[in-house]
Amino acid sequence: KAGVTQTPRYLIKTRGQQVTLSCSPISGHRSVSWYQQTPGQGLQFLFEYFSETQRNKGNFPGRFSGRQFSNSRSEMNVSTLELGDSALYLCASSLFFSSYNEQFFGPGTRLTVL
Amino acid sequence: KNEVEQSPQNLTAQEGEFITINCSYSVGISALHWLQQHPGGGIVSLFMLSSGKKKHGRLIATINIQEKHSSLHITASHPRDSAVYICAVVKPSQGAQKLVFGQGTRLTINP
Numbered sequence: 001k002a003g004v005t006q007t008p009r010y011l012i013k014t015r016g017q018q019v020t021l022s023c024s025p026i027s028g029h030r031s032v033s034w035y036q037q038t039p040g041q042g043l044q045f046l047f048e049y050f051s052e053t054q055r056n057k058g059n060f061p062g063r064f065s066g067r068q069f070s071n072s073r074s075e076m077n078v079s080t081l082e083l084g085d086s087a088l089y090l091c092a093s094s095l096f097f098s099s100y101n102e103q104f105f106g107p108g109t110r111l112t113v114l
Numbered sequence: 115k116n117e118v119e120q121s122p123q124n125l126t127a128q129e130g131e132f133i134t135i136n137c138s139y140s141v142g143i144s145a146l147h148w149l150q151q152h153p154g155g156g157i158v159s160l161f162m163l164s165s166g167k168k169k170h171g172r173l174i175a176t177i178n179i180q181e182k183h184s185s186l187h188i189t190a191s192h193p194r195d196s197a198v199y200i201c202a203v204v205k206p207s208q209g210a211q212k213l214v215f216g217q218g219t220r221l222t223i224n225p
Contacts, residue, residue: 105157
């Protein structure tokens, strides 16, 4: 069974631009969660999608948004990029809600904002 | 103060030693996860606990809900165990649940 895939793996953008990251979950998994990891803040929860609905959201500004498609693939979008958005963005999939199920993580997308 | 605190932040040990990593939290939780992150960023879920103890190979995780504390133990440690270990608690939040992470413990096992 293929694992969680994320594209692109690396991305360089400039301040003010927007970016879209993609996550394909393990086949059959219905929940996709997104996380941001930085050296200063560590891992932080962004949001979780389940059956195309945002189920939960972390404490991030509205510039961070996401969606999930009917095939469970998910995208996250960051608009008006800031230098502080430079981070490793990880997605994870699980069969059902992430809090009570084993999550399978993708390799991450490393975003650099110049 | 962070809601989830791990100790130690860094740990270096010799191959074969028994390792303990601690996680303390200050909020009510319904479950706790232990994750392993290798250099390069890949994260693997090790355990999910809501009570008691779980064992998988050389890894053992325990949780004491009353004391708000969990431990991850590694027996007969090996250099391939070198990684960052992250504790995450499941915290009720506005009718749903969300994960709150500790800052991680960087473990280095020398041969």
